[in-house]
Amino acid sequence: MNQNPWIKLLGDVIEAVAAALDQDDRRPSGDRPDRPAGGPKPRAPRPASGRNLPETDGYPGDYVGQVKAAYRPELDGEPDPGEVVWSWVPYEEDHSQGKDRPVLVVGNDGPWLLALQLTSQDHDRDAEQEARAGRVWMDIGTGAWDSSGRPSEVRLNRVIRIHPDAVRREGAILDKAVFDEVAAAL
Numbered sequence: 001m002n003q004n005p006w007i008k009l010l011g012d013v014i015e016a017v018a019a020a021l022d023q024d025d026r027r028p029s030g031d032r033p034d035r036p037a038g039g040p041k042p043r044a045p046r047p048a049s050g051r052n053l054p055e056t057d058g059y060p061g062d063y064v065g066q067v068k069a070a071y072r073p074e075l076d077g078e079p080d081p082g083e084v085v086w087s088w089v090p091y092e093e094d095h096s097q098g099k100d101r102p103v104l105v106v107g108n109d110g111p112w113l114l115a116l117q118l119t120s121q122d123h124d125r126d127a128e129q130e131a132r133a134g135r136v137w138m139d140i141g142t143g144a145w146d147s148s149g150r151p152s153e154v155r156l157n158r159v160i161r162i163h164p165d166a167v168r169r170e171g172a173i174l175d176k177a178v179f180d181e182v183a184a185a186l
Contacts, residue, residue: 059095063114063159069106069183073173079113079164081105082179084145084171087162089117102145102171103162104154106183112161116182120150138185140178145171156185 073082083105090098103115123130123137130137137153146152174182 058163059090060112060161061095062092063109063112063161067107067114067159067183067186069179069186071176071179071183075170075173077170079105079162079167079170081107081113082176083173084118084143085115086145086168086171087115087166088168089115089160089162092158100168102152103160104140104174104179104182105162106159106179106186109161111163113164113167115160115162116154116156117158117160118145118152118154120146120148120152122151123153138182140174140182143172143174154182156182159186 069081071082073080075083079085084102085105086100086102088098089101089103090096102118104118105113105115107114118140119137123135124139127137134157135155136157138156140152140154142149142151
């Protein structure tokens with residue numbers, strides 16, 4: 001029986017991907033990057049927007065509970081509370097997809113950083129719509145994390161867990177007075 005050429009092509013692609021994944025799993029353990037106990041495998045920076053996350057088993061879900069915010073920034077190459085850094089952030093409705101964006105680190109949960117997503121979109125104009133959708137934003141002004149110098153807002157009611165190895169780069173230290181306002185509003 002003749003098979004539809006598109007179905008045959010799809011089958012060939014699936015076989016090739018499966019073989020490549022199987023070959024990757026067979027690498028000697030010395031060739032694999034180290035990872036902290038309990039944390040996800042370190043990954044290359046995420047796709048910029050809307051793409052599928054290659055692995056979803058590493059994200060434990062958004063943090064629920066009282067955040068113990070602490071201002072401890074140090075521009076030492078390591079992400080610290082009080083710093084705005086860039087990282088891949090999973091979408092709220094589907095953690096297997098997300099977007100590379102700036103986040104404000106506000107604390108820790110074991111090996112995870114606790115962070116709030118930033119946006120340069122002005123949600124004051126659509127505050128009612130955002131409130132209906134359950135999103136709460138706060139203006140934090142401008143900073144070196146936005147190369148265009150646009151004012152930013154931070155989302156207060158979604159605390160994202162970020163693995164330190166997933167941080168792509170440091171952006172800037174947020175002013176302590178502004179950080180304290182954000183912490184008080186959490």
